Amino acid sequence: MNYVFGIALLVVAAAVVVLFAMFGELYARIGGAGTRDASGGVRLLDEARIGQTPDTWPASLDGFVDADLRVLLVLSTACGSCETIAQQVDEDPTLAGADEFGVLVSTADPLRATAFLDQHEGLKGLPYHVDVGGDWVTGELGVTTSPTALVFKSGRLVSALLFSNISVLRNAVFPIKEPV
Numbered sequence: 001m002n003y004v005f006g007i008a009l010l011v012v013a014a015a016v017v018v019l020f021a022m023f024g025e026l027y028a029r030i031g032g033a034g035t036r037d038a039s040g041g042v043r044l045l046d047e048a049r050i051g052q053t054p055d056t057w058p059a060s061l062d063g064f065v066d067a068d069l070r071v072l073l074v075l076s077t078a079c080g081s082c083e084t085i086a087q088q089v090d091e092d093p094t095l096a097g098a099d100e101f102g103v104l105v106s107t108a109d110p111l112r113a114t115a116f117l118d119q120h121e122g123l124k125g126l127p128y129h130v131d132v133g134g135d136w137v138t139g140e141l142g143v144t145t146s147p148t149a150l151v152f153k154s155g156r157l158v159s160a161l162l163f164s165n166i167s168v169l170r171n172a173v174f175p176i177k178e179p180v
Helices: 002-029 059-064 080-091 110-119 135-141 166-173
Strands: 070-076 101-107 128-132 148-153 156-162
Touching (some): 059 070, 059 101, 059 128, 070 080, 070 166, 080 166, 101 110, 156 166
Parallel strands (some): 070 101
16 A cells, blocks of 8 residues: 555656656747747747748748848747737838748648738738748758748848737847948
């Protein structure tokens, strides 16, 4: 009987440790303490293939190939943070038709992507591509996380950033320059 109680207690203790580890990982992924840098929520994404120039580009994003500096927002239809970012894009009138941004919607279901884009008209004002299964962004750039901002210079990936606020991202990538 004592052995059964001891084993049961050991299993419960292990489960509690695993549960706390999972909560810690979740807290870190959603921007918990210690994960943000001085820019207020924008941090580097380690998994991206920095320096990579995609072999192929979706036709709707062909403006990224020769552009001086462009940012591709990678959003997913299964991501709550991506919904928040999409709402921020909707609410920011300066982003409407902004040529420095594009959107990639990663989805398992093209119908969900269509509904996501219909719900967020601000996204449709930017060049966008629906990436079914995330095949293009994963295959060409190694990115499996969203929301992510991929910064391209002349078609080459120069930075990949995790972010939680479109304004903070914009200020980090395109700092305001005033004449002195």
